[in-house]
Amino acid sequence: MAGASSSVQSKRPIGKATRDAFGRALEALGEQFPSLVVVDADVGNSTRTEWFGKKHPDRFFNIGIAESNLVGVAAGLASSGKMSLIASFAAFITCNGYDQLRMSVAYPRLNVKVVGSHAGISIGEDGASQMGIEDVGLMCSLPGFVVVVPADEESAKAATKAMLEHQGPVYMRCGRPDVPKIYDGSLAFTLGKANILRAGSDLTIIANGLMVSAALDAADALAADGVEARVLDMHTVKPIDRDALLAAAKETGAIVVAEEHLAHGGLGSVVASTLAELHPVPIRYVNLGDQFGESGSPEALIEKYGMNGPTVVAAAKAVLAAKTR
Amino acid sequence: MSEMIEALNARAKTIRRHIVRMTTEAGSGHPSSSLSATDVVTALYFGGFLKHDPKRPHDPDRDRFILSKGHAAPLLYAALAEAGYFPVDDLMTLRKLGSPLEGHPNMTRLGGVEASTGSLGQGLSIGVGIALAARVDKRDHHTFVMTGDGEIGEGQIWEAAASAAKYRLDNLTLIVDRNHFQQTGAAEEVLDLDPIDGKFAAFGWHTQAINGNDMSEVVTALERAKAVEGRPSCILSLTRKGFGILGLLEKLGDLNFHGKPIPAKNLDEALAELA
Numbered sequence: 001m002a003g004a005s006s007s008v009q010s011k012r013p014i015g016k017a018t019r020d021a022f023g024r025a026l027e028a029l030g031e032q033f034p035s036l037v038v039v040d041a042d043v044g045n046s047t048r049t050e051w052f053g054k055k056h057p058d059r060f061f062n063i064g065i066a067e068s069n070l071v072g073v074a075a076g077l078a079s080s081g082k083m084s085l086i087a088s089f090a091a092f093i094t095c096n097g098y099d100q101l102r103m104s105v106a107y108p109r110l111n112v113k114v115v116g117s118h119a120g121i122s123i124g125e126d127g128a129s130q131m132g133i134e135d136v137g138l139m140c141s142l143p144g145f146v147v148v149v150p151a152d153e154e155s156a157k158a159a160t161k162a163m164l165e166h167q168g169p170v171y172m173r174c175g176r177p178d179v180p181k182i183y184d185g186s187l188a189f190t191l192g193k194a195n196i197l198r199a200g201s202d203l204t205i206i207a208n209g210l211m212v213s214a215a216l217d218a219a220d221a222l223a224a225d226g227v228e229a230r231v232l233d234m235h236t237v238k239p240i241d242r243d244a245l246l247a248a249a250k251e252t253g254a255i256v257v258a259e260e261h262l263a264h265g266g267l268g269s270v271v272a273s274t275l276a277e278l279h280p281v282p283i284r285y286v287n288l289g290d291q292f293g294e295s296g297s298p299e300a301l302i303e304k305y306g307m308n309g310p311t312v313v314a315a316a317k318a319v320l321a322a323k324t325r
Numbered sequence: 326m327s328e329m330i331e332a333l334n335a336r337a338k339t340i341r342r343h344i345v346r347m348t349t350e351a352g353s354g355h356p357s358s359s360l361s362a363t364d365v366v367t368a369l370y371f372g373g374f375l376k377h378d379p380k381r382p383h384d385p386d387r388d389r390f391i392l393s394k395g396h397a398a399p400l401l402y403a404a405l406a407e408a409g410y411f412p413v414d415d416l417m418t419l420r421k422l423g424s425p426l427e428g429h430p431n432m433t434r435l436g437g438v439e440a441s442t443g444s445l446g447q448g449l450s451i452g453v454g455i456a457l458a459a460r461v462d463k464r465d466h467h468t469f470v471m472t473g474d475g476e477i478g479e480g481q482i483w484e485a486a487a488s489a490a491k492y493r494l495d496n497l498t499l500i501v502d503r504n505h506f507q508q509t510g511a512a513e514e515v516l517d518l519d520p521i522d523g524k525f526a527a528f529g530w531h532t533q534a535i536n537g538n539d540m541s542e543v544v545t546a547l548e549r550a551k552a553v554e555g556r557p558s559c560i561l562s563l564t565r566k567g568f569g570i571l572g573l574l575e576k577l578g579d580l581n582f583h584g585k586p587i588p589a590k591n592l593d594e595a596l597a598e599l600a
Contacts, residue, residue: 037457037458037461058461059461061457061492063453063484063488063491064484064487064488064491066481066484066487066488068446068447068450068480068481068484069450069453069481069484069485069488071450072447072449072450072451072453072454072481072485073450073451073453073454073457073485073488074454075440075450075451075454076440076450076451076452076453076454076455076456076457076458077454077455077457077458077461078454079432079439079440079451079454079455080385080454080455080458080459080462081385081458081462082458082461082462084454099444099447100447100450100481102444103441103442103443103444103447104440104441104447104450104451107431107433107441108431108432108433108440108441109433
């Protein structure tokens with residue numbers, strides 16, 4: 001499972017996978033955060049926490065294939081004043097460790113950082129059992145958790161640092177394939193604050209993770225038809241950036257939400273419930289609906305499940321039709 | 326009997342009286358699950374085994390006690406009150422709105438509570454994490470975790486047991502309160518996990534089986550457990566659920582008496598048995 005990386009197709013230059021960027025950032029930040037301890041459930045070569053482990057072997061523990069224990073051990077470390085970070089596949093750490101995340105971490109508000117890698121259908125051939133597609137909804141349901149979904153290499157690096165600087169539990173979602181570069185090293189990244197990647201007043205496309213690249217592709221295609229789409233990288237799902245949402249709804253009057261996640265509980269749900277309260281406007285969604293993934297190449301799965309620009313364009317046209325009705 | 330054992334037995338009796346009174350006052354709770362484990366917890370807090378200071382509940386060098394069987398919260402609260410963490414009178418606020426003495430322990434609301442428990446099976450992993458933190462920080466503190474016997478049906482216990490052995494955590498002691506009952510009946514019938522000490526031995530732990538309602542045996546076992554080197558220690562504490570008021574429970578026709586308080590009309594009888 002730690003094999004050669006595939007990459008997502010785009011006209012933008014391809015950068016590192018978010019898991020790789022996270023792993024390098026963690027390795028580099030070890031000295032700046034001396035209380036950081038990393039615990040692994042024997043997937044450190046997939047999640048890339050092994051890079052930290054090799055540099056700081058005295059602060060790295062591999063407790064075996066046991067996600068429930070992984071979360072509990074992290075809670076114990078945190079209750080003794082360490083900042084603990086645990087990583088596994090998003091599907092395993094959130095689903096197998098959920099009661100422990102709820103009871104041993106969220107309830108006592110411990111300073112535990114949780115990283116779920118290999119999220120979404122874009123992991124490819126390993127298939128549905130390995131694809132975390134409900135993780136964001138699950139983690140948003142835990143009181144006090146911050147939930148972050150970085151889009152590319154630079155933002156994953158920035159999100160890793162922001163996660164460590166935050167006092168309290170954080171969930172960060174990472175992906176397996178190499179993804180298009182959205183940012184250069186000068187990006188400003190603040191938890192809870194969306195990044196406006198493109199100005200526009202006809203509609204707003206709100207995306208995170210690898211759908212940010214698809215959103216930009218869609219905005220380019222729409223611009224060719226004279227439609228100017230605002231694009232927001234909503235990297236933090238919780239707490240959601242209410243100001244950015246309100247401005248988008250008021251100023252553009254139509255929203256498309258794009259994410260590599262099930263329909264229930266993800267970014268789309270959060271945007272919809274927030275705007276229903278603040279400023280209702282027509283919304284359309286690009287997501288994985290209510291179904292499991294399957295085996296196939298990442299490229300083929302992205303195409304089949306519509307996690308790309310053309311699907312976002314179709315959603316944009318649908319929401320524009322609803323807006324002008 | 327030594328003076329120390331006599332004093333511990335007297336303290337255990339006081340704690341048992343608190344447990345019975347506070348749960349009857351609350352109108353709910355798990356007194357019988359608390360009473361089985363009272364002798365071990367009394368020995369920990371008042372027998373010199375738990376290095377702690379009620380005035381400094383977050384001292385990084387303190388020893389920790391994690392009540393993984395969180396439904397025995399009345400026992401933990403009674404011990405903490407007797408130790409001076411909060412006034413004994415506050416015990417009567419158990420389970421009431423606004424009281425930090427919640428139905429199951431909440432570490433964010435009460436100093437001395439080392440883990441928020443109540444979803445069974447999670448305390449031992451937390452203990453492993455604390456024991457590892459001691460190693461990372463080169464601190465010399467010991468962590469005691471208490472589970473129930475039904476509780477160890479949870480798979481996470483065995484994940485934690487294996488990891489504690491891997492890291493040779495001799496600063497970690499598990500006490501399994503084997504009171505032979507769980508919610509719906511006899512623990513041995515619901516899910517037979519015997520031999521419990523044999524299972525922990527097979528996982529690489531030092532093990533002892535004792536009468537956990539005999540203070541001399543409890544004290545000796547805790548002394549041995551703390552002295553073990555190079556591996557974690559498990560004390561299989563054979564107890565009676567409801568110990569201290571067994572006469573009353575027999576009369577009431579329910580020796581399990583799980584998750585219910587002594588009826589107010591029987592309270593005097595219970596306290597008389599604990600006189």
